[in-house]
Amino acid sequence: MGNFLKAQQITDKVYWVGAIDWNVRNFHGYQTGRGSTYNAFLIMDEKITLIDAVKKPFLGELMERISSVVDPAKIDYIVSNHAEMDHSGALPEVVKLVSPEKVFASPMGEKALRAHFGDFFPISKVVTGDKISLGQSTLTFVETKLLHWPDSMFSYLDTDKMLFSQDAFGMHLAGSNRFAEEYDLSLLEHEAKKYFGNILFHLAGRISELLNKLPDLHLDIRCIAPDHGPIYRRPEEIQWILNLYTQLAAEKTPGKALVFYSTMWESTAKMAGAIADGIRDSGIEVEVASLAVNERSAIVTKVVDSGLVVAGAPTMNNQMYPAMADVLTYLKGLRPKNRLAAAFGSYGWSGEAVKLMNQDLAAAGFALVDEGLTCKYVPDQTMLEQCFEYGKKLAGALKEKRKDEK
Numbered sequence: 001m002g003n004f005l006k007a008q009q010i011t012d013k014v015y016w017v018g019a020i021d022w023n024v025r026n027f028h029g030y031q032t033g034r035g036s037t038y039n040a041f042l043i044m045d046e047k048i049t050l051i052d053a054v055k056k057p058f059l060g061e062l063m064e065r066i067s068s069v070v071d072p073a074k075i076d077y078i079v080s081n082h083a084e085m086d087h088s089g090a091l092p093e094v095v096k097l098v099s100p101e102k103v104f105a106s107p108m109g110e111k112a113l114r115a116h117f118g119d120f121f122p123i124s125k126v127v128t129g130d131k132i133s134l135g136q137s138t139l140t141f142v143e144t145k146l147l148h149w150p151d152s153m154f155s156y157l158d159t160d161k162m163l164f165s166q167d168a169f170g171m172h173l174a175g176s177n178r179f180a181e182e183y184d185l186s187l188l189e190h191e192a193k194k195y196f197g198n199i200l201f202h203l204a205g206r207i208s209e210l211l212n213k214l215p216d217l218h219l220d221i222r223c224i225a226p227d228h229g230p231i232y233r234r235p236e237e238i239q240w241i242l243n244l245y246t247q248l249a250a251e252k253t254p255g256k257a258l259v260f261y262s263t264m265w266e267s268t269a270k271m272a273g274a275i276a277d278g279i280r281d282s283g284i285e286v287e288v289a290s291l292a293v294n295e296r297s298a299i300v301t302k303v304v305d306s307g308l309v310v311a312g313a314p315t316m317n318n319q320m321y322p323a324m325a326d327v328l329t330y331l332k333g334l335r336p337k338n339r340l341a342a343a344f345g346s347y348g349w350s351g352e353a354v355k356l357m358n359q360d361l362a363a364a365g366f367a368l369v370d371e372g373l374t375c376k377y378v379p380d381q382t383m384l385e386q387c388f389e390y391g392k393k394l395a396g397a398l399k400e401k402r403k404d405e406k
Ligand code: FEO
Pocket: 082, 084, 085, 086, 087, 148, 149, 167, 227, 228
């Protein structure tokens, strides 16, 4: 029986030999509703080179796709651009099956691979500017520390003008199409923003630095091949993803507002609706998201486009409602910048939630507009009017902030 899983040729020398994970729905806490891909690439030159591996359960898929191009035993070099296990999980087995001449990684990559897999193979360390000849072509390495892990690096193939960018410019999107131009751009924008928000938000400053440094490296980039999602090969899609990253990494205050809330007996939900009405009445586009139907990664995706984030939760047992604590804990790690926030919520006999939410929002890097808004038990008409006015006040603060930025 022959192989069913084939490689796909990307450029003259490069084949996609990765895996499509149609079924993954939780990527370390990030809900991946459209699955993902673990992209790996085979460079066919005098030194046959594999760029990255795949998640461990997809070893067979990787090997089958490689075999559709060349006997895997003929692979000379393996480059590990990123040691996280969605790209390295299958690596020790691949090394065993292939017996390569060399495995390359950054110095931090060498440490991370050892920490995960022990002394499975001698690793040749490469740093920014190092080059290796593959025969006709040359691979150049660029360390991209903390994008996404301390070990991360890019590899650039001169003959095909191709940048292997590991997590950067990627997205979790399973699909049979390999190229960005084969997808609807609004779908790619949503997934790219979701990926940026959930994986890279706190690294925005480093991404800005890297994007600014990229021209100095004099790499003629005609193709960007991330380790997740589609490959960018046309000038319009390359420019599109670079512009999107430039815009996201710049962290200017976005113009929209988000009201997200959890509720026990609908009091906080009523407040959310009235606050959102006040924001909208002030001419600011606002989205209302209940945590009953929006988990943490969906909320973070909305935060990407929101310059004003309004969090609502009731007090339960002297604490904020647990669903809100989950999202705020997540946001404290992701630390989005240049955004305003406020908190609100109902309570019965004690009202700690708003104060606790304020603490978490401040710890996540948001600038608090004020001390927040509380309501005892159920909001009556007067309280709802107060919520509406509160929404108008918050919208005004967002407008002022954006005006100051111009
Ligand atoms: Fe796709 Fe940071 O791993």
